[in-house]
Amino acid sequence: NAGVTQTPKFRILKIGQSMTLQCTQDMNHNYMYWYRQDPGMGLKLIYYSVGAGITDKGEVPNGYNVSRSTTEDFPLRLELAAPSQTSVYFCASSYSRQPHSGNTIYFGEGSWLTVV
């Protein structure tokens, strides 16, 4: 099983450039999330989706956009990259928020993004 796959793993962007971080999961999960992790900090939620066609803002959505056209894919787009967006980005998925044993959240391996 591939689980949650993110690409690219590393990227350097110039200020003002745009890019898309790709995320796909093969577990047929309803819920998908994008988090960012700044050095020495926990993860902050950027956007999340509870199913295809539905997205919602998290704690730090400014400067980002998402779409969820399929269950499997949840790309994160950065328009007009800024140095403040230098971070490690994690995509994650889970079956649903309903609590039951084994309903855990699974993370991709992270994407290291530097904006210079």
Next chain:
Amino acid sequence: GIQVEQSPPDLILQEGANSTLRCNFSDSVNNLQWFHQNPWGQLINLFYIPSGTKQNGRLSATTVATERYSLLYISSSQTTDSGVYFCAVLAAGGSEKLVFGKGTKLTVNP
């Protein structure tokens, strides 16, 4: 929104020692998970434990939901246990946002 506080922020141990990490949360939760982030940045699920006690090898966790805290126990620590341990919660009452604490950075020295 719900607040998640982890303590201690940093912990240094000698190999073989035991430790307890704490996670306090400010509201009722439907989901609580412990993660280990290894030195390469990978986030690994340790426990899904909104209440009760679970054990997996040298690791165990207890959540007392009524008192809004969870504890992660590491026994006979090994150098491979080094990394950052995160607690994350999903607030009860309709939230779909898993909120993370700032983590406990554990260093196990040989």
